[in-house]
Amino acid sequence: MSLQVFVLLSVTGLGLAGVYFLIASGLSLIFGLMDVLNLAHGLFFTVGSYATWWVMTRFGFIELLALRFAVAVMVAGVAGLAVGWVTERFFVRRFYGDHVTQILITLGLSIAGVALIGGWFSYDPQTFPLPEIFRRVVVIAGARIPVSRLLILMISVVLLVALLTFLRRTRHGLIIRAGVENRSMVQAMGIDVAKSFTLVFAVGGLLAAIGGVLGAVFFAGVTPEFGLNILIFAFIVVVIGGLGSVEGTALAAVLVGLTQQFVNFFAGAGIGDLTVVFLLAATLLLRPQGLLGEVAR
């Protein structure tokens, strides 16, 4: 393997890892704190990607594409935040503890979301213009790397740091971390942990939607099933990383992203996806709590 191929696959794999991390981190926190398997999380991702497509194709009055893209990121973030909040407040809240109903409702939302977006816009893949800087390439160790990959990686790292700062430096973050470990004890300290549930859903929606923006750039387009397809890998990342562990999710996202890219390149398209499933099976057999997860109480 030449150095150029290694660098190109590594950067691409890390970019993909960034997309996985953004959708998986919210999913992991939601499950860790609330025991909710949120099958609607892919919808948050799709909402983000379609918000990007919509702004980039309909906001022609903003001529500067880089500025239009910045607006798209903001619109996607707000849309993800809102969809996350609405999902918790109006659909999930009344069914805490009822896992079967939660699964049915979030799966229903996910399917309805695909139908709504497909029916409204189109089921066909949609593309959108990207800022000129995204189309540039830089040469690193002889490899021609698209700048878009580096930007995706950079934005993911910035959001990882922001999320960790929120969790470690704010009182809400402290309550969420404690709640992921032992929700009953947080309540027994007089803290209304349910208030954090809505916040975690909203933050999860925001991160997944930004993941949707970056995913749309990474895969150069959007489809209504976009989030649903990537949700499978997000679940794999969550389980490998350890439920409720943001650091574990980041580590697992890197592992899965790199494995997919390298194995797909060397063993053939599709084999990488299969290898990731083997990684999941190995984790469940050897370390069921995940790389950085704790054994549940």
Added chain:
Amino acid sequence: MEVREDAASHAAPGGAAGGPADGRSAPLLRVEGLHVHRGEAHILHGLDFEVAPNQVTALLGRNGVGKTTTLLSLLGLLPSSGRIEFDGTEIGELPTHQRVQRGLAYVPEDREVFTQLTVEENLRLAMQWPEAAERLPTVHELFPELEKRAAQKAGSLSGGQQQMLALGRALLHPAKLLLIDEPTKGLAPIIITEVVAALSRATADATVLLVEQNLRVAEELATDAVVLDEGQVAWQGPMDRLLTDESLKQSLLGVGRSRTDDGGANVDRDPEDGS
């Protein structure tokens, strides 16, 4: 089951001699007809008892009689039926956090410190009360280890240190009633002495409902006792009355058949039970 009690100082809730009329203050906590089911099992069969203010009341009984279940149901961590009147208000329908905001504080049986958080973060989580900042120096004075190990993850502390953290966390709350579940469970004798000394100081003017298997510890800390048997109150009265009556002790607690390493008599353990 017939409830026996020391009629000279206590009476069953709602009884003719209960409440302020018997010369004691009105109870801070009054429990009436408390029933708890866990799955198919009926754990508490209509508990009636009171906790007087500014007293340490020991909740005693063999393993598996429902002592921990009683504390969990008082906190709302287990569903229950019956009446729980705390500080003159019925709290049985309130969610856990609101019961705690009304003045309950809890030290759980297995400490349940947040192992992934540091000692300082565990205490900071409990700093939601306006009085907590004033109380923190007292907590550090009681348990100097907590200040020394502020940056250490709670999961890496010894059992005794975790117990100190669990107690310190609860003491930051200006609670009217401390619910403490087996504070000496699993601790080495030397650590038990340290924890009991700290508890003795910390609870000097407080109202406490204490679950404790080690009778010597209960004797040192408690003034009153409520003894449970088969999910019901079997006896309630002053602690010294229970301790000086050997036949009562034997029949209610089965003590005398086992001794702990530090010489403290343990309430008889039924191997088939689990709290």
